[in-house]
Amino acid sequence: MDALELLIRDHREVIELFKEVEMSHKKKDGKLDENFERLLQALEMHMNIEETMFYPNLVGKKETGNLTLEGIEEHHVVREILRELNLDPKNTAEWRAKLKVCRENVEHHVNEEETELFPDVPKVLSKERLSQIAVQLEEKKRELMELRSTHS
Numbered sequence: 001m002d003a004l005e006l007l008i009r010d011h012r013e014v015i016e017l018f019k020e021v022e023m024s025h026k027k028k029d030g031k032l033d034e035n036f037e038r039l040l041q042a043l044e045m046h047m048n049i050e051e052t053m054f055y056p057n058l059v060g061k062k063e064t065g066n067l068t069l070e071g072i073e074e075h076h077v078v079r080e081i082l083r084e085l086n087l088d089p090k091n092t093a094e095w096r097a098k099l100k101v102c103r104e105n106v107e108h109h110v111n112e113e114e115t116e117l118f119p120d121v122p123k124v125l126s127k128e129r130l131s132q133i134a135v136q137l138e139e140k141k142r143e144l145m146e147l148r149s150t151h152s
């Protein structure tokens with residue numbers, strides 16, 4: 001699996017988690033906190049590995065530079081909404097509305113990555129480099145997960 005496939009797999013997982021959180025909110029199944037926490041962790045991990053191991057290979061390049069800078073700003077907006085979602089009382093219509101705006105932001109960003117940025121990535125990174133980065137992404141993910149389990 002190369003780096004792009006790995007990131008796309010993450011995207012699918014995050015979108016799935018949004019659905020689970022929305023379901024828990026609607027059904028009041030008692031799993032809202034737990035599912036929101038899973039979403040928070042998956043999104044933070046994905047943004048973290050992109051920002052530290054993936055985007056740095058793409059900034060400053062003619063083909064990918066601008067979209068990557070845009071992506072970094074979109075991560076920033078998503079983090080800001082997530083921070084509020086984490087602080088606000090969850091069982092309200094306002095929270096549900098904020099969650100929807102968060103999902104729409106993530107979907108927009110994911111769509112831009114998958115249809116505009118990723119198709120240009122092979123122009124600046126070789127197949128070998130993309131496989132290398134995939135290994136680094138997996139390692140970083142493992143590191144972050146270990147860190148999390150020792151702190152909880």
Ligand SMILES: [Fe+2]
Pocket residue numbers: 047050071075109113
């Ligand atoms: Fe991203």
Ligand SMILES: [Fe+2]
Pocket residue numbers: 007011046050110113
């Ligand atoms: Fe992404």
